[in-house]
Amino acid sequence: MHIQRILATTAALACLAPLSACKGGTDAAPPAAPASAAPEGPLAEAQRYVRQYGSCEDLSAAPDDPRLPADDLTKAGQWSVTERGICSDKPERGEIVLSVPSDMKEFQTRYKQYVMDKIAGGDGAYGLNSRVLVGKGFVAAPTRTKTALALVRSELRVLTCNPTAPVPKGYKREKALVEGCVLSDFVGSTDGSGSPNLETPQDPAAGGAGEKPGQPAHGSLGLPRAGSIAELKKLVGSSVDCTHFSTDPATVAIESIDYAPVVTGDPLGWGVTGRGLCGEPAGAQRAHDLNWLDTVGDMKKMQTRAKATQQADLKDDGKLRRTASLLLVGENIAVETNDPDVRFGLYQQQFLYLNCVPGFSAPAGYRLEKSQVEGCVLTNYEPDHPVR
Incomplete structure (x- = not known):
């Protein structure tokens, strides 16, 4: 009887494995509903890359995922994006939207147009503190400034298309695939939590006490000249x-x-x-x-x-x-x-x-x-x- 009880217990435990491992057994409980499968392929590769520099948990490609921001820029099928997902940055209590474009130049072109349309609509500051980070084959858009700071330590670069956005000295400045945009490792912010700006401007009327992006402590950030x-x-x-x-x-x-x-x-x-x-x-x-x-x-x-x-x-x-x-x-x-x-x-x-x-x-x-x-x-x- 003791051996029979051991065998019965073993059989019950075995039925907690995938259903294919349990054939028959009228006393076995029905299997739990399978969890939705995590995305594979390029999205999973993007997640693996991001996780080298920050948190990117619970990746989902569901288009109705409630974590998606209300002002999400694009969806799969737009801007040449073939796949899009979102993961949670749990330490910062934020999210990261991951997009996989089939044509990165097309994506950057559409993003620039989006920025210019916003500016033309009266939002002149739109895109100054861009959170669109471009990588090799994918784009990451974190919702938190600290997350962006962590990610630019990698080869991800901030895509900025607002013509007034500064890239201070000391930061990498690379050409984007679209004229009028730049790629950099400078993370702008309105509250000072972004990348430190060693060229932090001074309000001339404040005698050096007030700080405003765009005004260097000495000299100029650059003005055009011509010989005739x-x-x-x-x-x-x-x-x-x-x-x-x-x-x-x-x-x-x-x-x-x-x-x-x-x-x-x-x-x-x-x-x-x-x-x-x-x-x-x-x-x-x-x-x-x-x-x-x-x-x-x-x-x-x-x-x-x-x-x-x-x-x-x-x-x-x-x-x-x-x-x-x-x-x-x-x-x-x-x-x-x-x-x-x-x-x-x-x-x-x-x-x-x-x-x-x-x-x-x-x-x-x-x-x-x-x-x-x-x-x-x-x-x-x-x-x-x-x-x-």
């Missing part, structure tokens, strides 16, 4: 329509009811050494698309005169006239324009706007540098027209 008006015209060709162009002094001096230049009177008194006009000054129709190009021999003189003009315009109601051009400067060049679309293109080319509005400040993520005249700053942030 012809070179400047070529430089800004992608932003300024110079189909109709003139350097004739009488033509360049033209103003219209819709377009008011910054530089007036004798250009030499502004430190200007060369000057040209892009656009149609007048004719059968009203003047349109007027933008002025300047080469500058004395940038401090130009900025001093521009400050006085700007502050005189602000006296009435604290606002600049809509027809007034803004002065965007480089190292030894400048463009005067009242067209926000033109300025957007110039900001991408690292031109900065001379802003002399008292009390002005720029949100994190925008450039803010010292100008050559007290009481003004150089910036790519316009409250009425955030960089798109």
